[in-house]
Amino acid sequence: MVLLAALVIGIVSGLRTMTAPTAVSWAAKLGWLPLQGTSLAWLGTAPAAWGLTALALGEWVADQLPTTPSRTVPVQFGARLVSGGFSGAAIGLAHGSAVAGLIAGLVGAVIGTLGGRAARGALANAFGNDHPAAFLEDGVAVALALLALGALK
Numbered sequence: 001m002v003l004l005a006a007l008v009i010g011i012v013s014g015l016r017t018m019t020a021p022t023a024v025s026w027a028a029k030l031g032w033l034p035l036q037g038t039s040l041a042w043l044g045t046a047p048a049a050w051g052l053t054a055l056a057l058g059e060w061v062a063d064q065l066p067t068t069p070s071r072t073v074p075v076q077f078g079a080r081l082v083s084g085g086f087s088g089a090a091i092g093l094a095h096g097s098a099v100a101g102l103i104a105g106l107v108g109a110v111i112g113t114l115g116g117r118a119a120r121g122a123l124a125n126a127f128g129n130d131h132p133a134a135f136l137e138d139g140v141a142v143a144l145a146l147l148a149l150g151a152l153k
Contacts, residue, residue, distance in 0.1 A: 001151060001152070002091060002092060002095040002097065002100075002101065002152070003092075003097075003100055003101070003104045004104075004148075004151075005091050005148040005149065005151055005152050006087075006088035006089075006091045006092055006100070006101040006102075006104035006105045006108065006148075007088070007104040007105070007107060007108040007111075008108060008144055008145075008147065008148035009023065009024065009084070009087045009088055009091060009105060009108065009144075009145060009148045009149070010084035010085070010087065010088050010104060010105035010106060010107060010108020010109040010110075010111070010112060011084075011108040011109070011111050011112035011115075011116075011144060012084075012087075012108075012112060012141050012144050012145045012148070013080050013081075013083040013084035013087055013105070013108065013109045013112060014071070014080050014084065014108065014109045014110065014111060014112015014113035014114070014115070014116050015112050015116045015137055015140060015141040015144075016056065016059060016060065016063070016137070016138065016141040017059060017076075017079050017080050017083045018052060018055045018056040018058075018059045018083065019056050019059075019138075019141045019142065019145055020083050020084060020087040020105075020145060021043075021052050021083055021086060021087050021090075022049070022052040022053050022055070022056040022145075023087075023142075023145035023146070023148075023149055024043060024087045024090045024091065024149070025043045025044070025048045025049040025052045026049050026053075027149040027152070027153075028040075028041075028043045028044030028049075028090075028094075029043075029044045029045070029046065029048075029049045030153075031153075032149055032150070032152060032153035033090070033091065033094045033149060033152060033153075034094050035090065035093065035094050038093050038094070039093075040089075040090050040093055043090060060138055063134055063138075064131060064134055070117070071113050071116065071117055072113065072114070072117060077113055080109045080112070080113050081106055081109050081110070083109065084105040084106055084108050084109025084110075084112070085102045085103075085105045085106045085109065086102075086105070087105050088101040088102050088103070088104050088105015088106065088108065089101045089102035089105060091105070091148075091149075091152070092104070092105075094152075095152075116137060119137075120133045120134065120137050121133075123136060123137075
């Protein structure tokens with residue numbers, strides 16, 4: 001279950017870079033993810049949770065802008081890999097397998113990045129507009145994060 005949760009949180013990173021670490025932080029703060037006594041215990045603090053929330057909300061707004069680059073350009077793709085790997089490692093660390101969590105998070109980030117691009121493109125074509133597709137993608141990212149982390153509590 002832990003590796004599946006790390007894979008899914010990586011997929012979330014592929015959809016929305018900052019949503020995954022935000023969800024991990026809130027899960028640690030709420031006691032769903034036992035990071036106390038680890039090097040990532042700071043994720044469970046109020047400043048981390050609220051700061052990451054602000055970054056995630058900013059990303060959701062920026063995603064709606066026509067000048068936002070594709071998620072597959074090197075910088076964007078790299079950020080999603082870092083986010084997915086980090087978030088997966090945090091899940092793994094809380095359950096004794098940080099390296100396995102890191103790998104699962106990286107794999108998930110690739111799946112989420114490429115699959116998310118394809119799905120959003122298809123939805124945007126179907127809607128005739130990218131904005132509804134983007135809002136739907138936001139919702140899917142949040143739902144997957146809750147599913148992954150809620151399963152661990």
